[in-house]
Amino acid sequence: MTTAAPRLALNAISRHFGKVSALDGASLTANRGEVHAILGENGAGKSTLMKIAYGLDQPNAGTIEIDGKRAVFRTPREAMALGIGMVQQHFALVDALTVAENVALGGTDTFDLKATATTIRRLSEASGLGLDPGARVSTLSVGAQQRLEIIKALARDAKVLILDEPTAVLSPIEAKHLLDWTRRFADAGGTVLLIAHKLREILSIADHVTVLRRGKTVLTSSARDVTEQMLADAMLGATRATSRTPNQAPARIARGTPTLILTNVATRDELGVTRITDATLSVNSGEIVGIAAIEGAGQRELLRVLAGRLVPAKGTVRLPEGVGFVPEDRHRDAIVLDATLTENLALRGAVDRRGLMPWKTLDGIANALLRIRDVRAVDEHVVMRTLSGGNQQKFVVGRELADSPAALVVENPTRGLDIRATADVHAALRAARDAGTAVVLYSSDLDEVLLLSDRVLVVAAGVVRDVGSDRDIVGLAMLDASH
């Protein structure tokens, strides 16, 4: 250690995919002995920046310095050799192997299980991250698997440890233990880069905070000098986009009749972690209810319960028949790319069909749908793959609304769409609302939620709350901060 040069400096990093810019001159400087939190909305570029710092991705512009020296790495192995380790959200472990074997795997020395086991015991004692070297990974809890990922990095002498949303998969008590450990690791001279969402959690542990917004660094400061409100403003943008028109009917009061009713609902995600502990809500006909939440708050499961696509772990659900659903990943969950447009139309309600398919009638309905929803396609016989993303989405929205369902649930309905297609989708949602459909809208873009919704519900900390439609209050509630 010669100078006080920062341990890791990312300078003016840019990364673009085609025309889309993920990072646009983002910078970050992390010192020894520091827990450095990285904040930002979904898509702000946090993960991309960390992937670049770990050699998983290469920047189009910008430089990386380690201890003041210019560094270039093309693979995680090269990054690891320079003391950078990362625990990704999705662990890279071999289930069938033991803890020791997983640590030995991909090491640079000779494959020596005994020595590895000794190292693991020493590290897990020193760090307090308890792990049995002989345990099989498939028997470990998610929290223990995460500890194993950290031990793996420590065994390779990581001096900088990047943790990508580490607490998302943990119970509150496990999360506290992990954060306490990051503190000890930093106090011993290490550097922790922590991607996180929960402001209160971050301010309680971090020394330094960097906020990204749309690929740029918008705030970097000592954690002592910032408040939750300042962080929320920096993340979400302090002022609203002025070009958008506010909802035409802001003073609407809930009329209509209760259509989607959840009582004391609890849900579990794919990992078995309980996200929503107790949600009670009701959506009326003829209103758009917006869901505001940060990634991983449990809105994904909540939306699927509301759409009748997921049975909740607990609680009672009252839904009408055939709720329309527009999931965010349309290629995976909504359409069949190699089927014709008519076949994609027929997919809705396919389970209830008996006997022969009325293809003539369905062709007619599909053709009408193309006209009504302004879907640009040669005709209804072309395969879905030939349509642009915006036209596919307009088709899906049109299909889900074609039989005038009593309720419609939409998830990030305009992600990746251009302005024109976005406006068309928004118009379709408003028209459905005006026609009496109960609409539930989730968007990771808070402005879109506020723009379209008659009422906003915030999903955070396992419950659903109505905190009104004030942008700042909703923003803080999403981040589970005090207000």
Place this chain on the structure above:
Amino acid sequence: MPPLARTLRLMFVPILAISLSLIALSALLAVSGYSVTAALAALWHGAFGSWSVIASGTLVRATPLLFAGLAVAVAFRAGILNIGAEGQLLAGAAAATAVSVTISPAFGIVGSCIALMAGAAAGGMWAGIAAGLRQQFGVLEVISTIMLNVIMLHLTGLLVRGPLQESTATFPQSALIDQALRLPRIFPGTRLHAGVVLAVLSALLLAWFLRSTARGFRLRMTGANPRAAASAGGIDVARVATSAFIASGAIAGLGGAVEVTGVTYALYENLSPGYGYTAIAVALLARLNPMAAIGSAFVFGALEAGAAAMQREAQVPAGMVGVAEACVILVLLASEWIGTRARGWSTLLWGGAPPQPNLSDPAAIGELE
């Protein structure tokens, strides 16, 4: 696009595949020191030389290939990689033989029908084992069906040396099926039997089922995108896949039953020269389309019949034709690969309008990387 032009476009790759494999076969023959012209002449002669050759050779061999090809096609369409048509076909053959040598010849045509149904049921049950393992324990069907093929081959060996062995207990084969219980020959002077009609009818029925019925539609959607089928269509994809798997086995089993009651009249171990494996090539060449499978089974039937003649008349090992068959699969897979690499190519080959890459779509970016 007019239907004829469309059909021609769809046939471009299959025809390319067949042509390239014949070229590869010629090259191999030349390199191995055989007379290419003599060998190919023998191949042609053995496959299409006369009406009786076409009927007794090509069509008789195309029949089990068509059944097994349909079995593979229906499974693949449902997203099930059933490599077990061979075992399912043998199961059907064994069950049909067991019924045929047990019941009284007085049953006549009714008895044949019972034997065929028993064959289909046995094939379905054999596939049902793999289907159950897949559903309950997530066992990959590619692996389980291959293993079940080997098990069925040995079970057949056991049957023809034990319970089903002919009465003199000398040869490892079953007793001959009584004349009255055999499938009728449909052209005098040839070995062509009623099974070929049954196979073509099965293809037509399956094509109609997939295209026109709600169940067929659910099967296709389940295979094309199970997540969308479940989420957008509410389809119970596990149930659809299991049913399709069992139906696939039943079709292969029916093929085996037709083979024993129409051609061999007895069960023995080497009843199938790998029909269940060649069937994968049949199904792929037909692009999993049951109607096209009729043509593709005919092509492979001709190759197999021609190979036998080539060995007889030009002393070329019949295995050489296996190389040509393998080439067909390679060319088809290569064209699929090119298709996914460069959609423009695929568009040229398969028809349809070229999709516009949409760079504002995050999903498209993933594909570009």
